[in-house]
Amino acid sequence: AHLDRIAAVDTDLHAFLHVAGDAALATAARIDAQRAAGEALGPLAGVPIAIKDVLATQDMPTTAGSKILEGWIPPYDATVVARLRAAGLVPLGKTNMDEFAMGSSTEHSAYGVTRNPWDRDRIPGGSGGGSAAAVSAYEAPLALGSDTGGSIRQPAAVTGSVGVKPTYGGVSRYGAIALASSLDQVGPVSRTVYDSALLHDVIGGHDPLDSTSLSDSWPSMAAAARAGLADGALKGVRVGVIKELSGDGFQAGVSQRFTETLALMSAAGAEIVEVSAPNFEYAVAAYYLILPAEASSNLARFDSVRFGIRVNPAEGSLTSERVMAATREAGFGPEVKRRIILGTYALSTGYYDAYYGSAQKVRTLIQRDFEAAFAQVDVLVSPSAPTTAFKFGEKLDDPMAMYLNDVTTIPANLAGVPGMSLPIGLAPEDGLPVGLQIMAPAKADARLYTVGAAIE
Ligand code: GLN
Numbered sequence: 157a158h159l160d161r162i163a164a165v166d167t168d169l170h171a172f173l174h175v176a177g178d179a180a181l182a183t184a185a186r187i188d189a190q191r192a193a194g195e196a197l198g199p200l201a202g203v204p205i206a207i208k209d210v211l212a213t214q215d216m217p218t219t220a221g222s223k224i225l226e227g228w229i230p231p232y233d234a235t236v237v238a239r240l241r242a243a244g245l246v247p248l249g250k251t252n253m254d255e256f257a258m259g260s261s262t263e264h265s266a267y268g269v270t271r272n273p274w275d276r277d278r279i280p281g282g283s284g285g286g287s288a289a290a291v292s293a294y295e296a297p298l299a300l301g302s303d304t305g306g307s308i309r310q311p312a313a314v315t316g317s318v319g320v321k322p323t324y325g326g327v328s329r330y331g332a333i334a335l336a337s338s339l340d341q342v343g344p345v346s347r348t349v350y351d352s353a354l355l356h357d358v359i360g361g362h363d364p365l366d367s368t369s370l371s372d373s374w375p376s377m378a379a380a381a382r383a384g385l386a387d388g389a390l391k392g393v394r395v396g397v398i399k400e401l402s403g404d405g406f407q408a409g410v411s412q413r414f415t416e417t418l419a420l421m422s423a424a425g426a427e428i429v430e431v432s433a434p435n436f437e438y439a440v441a442a443y444y445l446i447l448p449a450e451a452s453s454n455l456a457r458f459d460s461v462r463f464g465i466r467v468n469p470a471e472g473s474l475t476s477e478r479v480m481a482a483t484r485e486a487g488f489g490p491e492v493k494r495r496i497i498l499g500t501y502a503l504s505t506g507y508y509d510a511y512y513g514s515a516q517k518v519r520t521l522i523q524r525d526f527e528a529a530f531a532q533v534d535v536l537v538s539p540s541a542p543t544t545a546f547k548f549g550e551k552l553d554d555p556m557a558m559y560l561n562d563v564t565t566i567p568a569n570l571a572g573v574p575g576m577s578l579p580i581g582l583a584p585e586d587g588l589p590v591g592l593q594i595m596a597p598a599k600a601d602a603r604l605y606t607v608g609a610a611i612e
Contacts, residue, residue, distance in 0.1 A: 161295050187246070188202070204298070210257055210333045252285060254282045255492050261552070266489055281310045287299035299346070317346065318348060319577050321574060326601060381608070382609070390607065398432075398538050401433075401436060406542050409584050414538075433525035442519055460482075519570045535607050540565065541591060545588050
């Protein structure tokens with residue numbers, strides 16, 4: 157049924173870069189046979205899932221939305237992919253994304269845009285617009301995304317879906333093509349909070365193949381979500397409204413739905429307090445130094461030898477340096493080049509302390525803002541994004557406008573804390589989905605599911 161739905165709508169939406177087709181049917185048939193034979197099945201056996209193309213899959217091409225990886229089939233599965241296969245989920249295919257996950261609109265994909273199912277002239281968010289659009293358009297009940305600065309939460313918000321960025325280290329990054337290694341986290345996208353919890357339970361937990369993976373044992377996120385459905389689940393929960401992430405600069409209908417949601421939470425017994433996070437004001441600036449710095453280093457591996465395409469220079473000698481330059485010139489898009497230049501500059505001798513060093517100090521101040529806030533409240537909330545889905549082209553030629561769209565989501569990545577976006581209705585002025593962001597202290601991901609399920 158999901159493959160039929162993809163065939164019916166995806167020519168127009170273009171959420172998928174690759175559809176597994178017969179391979180998905182074969183996996184489903186194998187699970188059916190196991191069921192018929194009375195074999196023990198994984199917890200989500202037979203449930204289809206879409207996978208962001210940043211995750212390595214050994215049976216499907218993996219491009220990260222870039223020409224430089226066109227046609228590359230990895231020799232191994234990302235840990236999260238291996239875990240979902242082991243749980244019996246059925247991969248439906250790979251979803252579109254901004255090139256190397258750089259962007260907030262999926263317009264930076266080398267393979268064309270994905271349309272927002274709510275309004276096809278608008279962006280589905282980014283970088284994981286394909287995963288969010290696929291879930292929103294009923295092409296898949298679940299999807300995997302990656303979130304470095306909001307790429308799960310913001311697409312979820314603008315497509316009326318649920319998306320979760322787990323605590324840094326809570327979900328393995330092994331086989332997730334790196335954007336900024338100190339910020340990247342893989343997480344679920346779904347239509348309900350409970351569905352994300354079920355998927356989180358499958359993909360989460362320690363992985364010896366990821367040196368930043370936490371060795372903690374985690375409570376069941378699904379049980380936490382079920383607890384949120386009980387009467388009185390919000391009673392006494394202290395909810396902090398981040399002063400710096402509300403009011404000015406937010407679309408009127410976004411603020412309206414946010415305020416209404418706070419009133420509903422208060423009526424359900426939550427204690428709503430305003431908290432200040434004074435250094436959040438510098439989060440976007442710090443992020444857009446730290447991210448390009450890490451990305452410029454990570455992307456050095458695309459050298460025309462180890463992965464993907466190779467392009468020879470139009471004339472002259474074929475030295476490895478000239479082939480590498482020609483390949484990177486042809487293989488990387490403009491946003492990727494912009495960030496490589498920014499990052500290389502920020503890390504260069506003489507500028508390192510002024511740019512990268514300062515940004516790291518700001519990062520510490522933001523972490524302290526979170527610590528101070530969580531000393532007063534159980535969860536922090538804000539709108540997930542300043543606006544609803546914007547139109548194609550609206551911010552494409554203005555990188556700063558695109559970057560500022562991430563103001564709400566970036567702080568959680570800089571501090572490593574978990575964040576969720578869930579739908580809270582439509583903005584009256586344009587009829588488009590609005591998302592609520594909930595953040596919790598590091599390792600308290602379960603709290604997001606309880607509070608999220610209670611609000612939903
Ligand atoms: N919009 C952010 C950026 O362009 C988000 C990236 C992400 O989370 N992968 O960097």
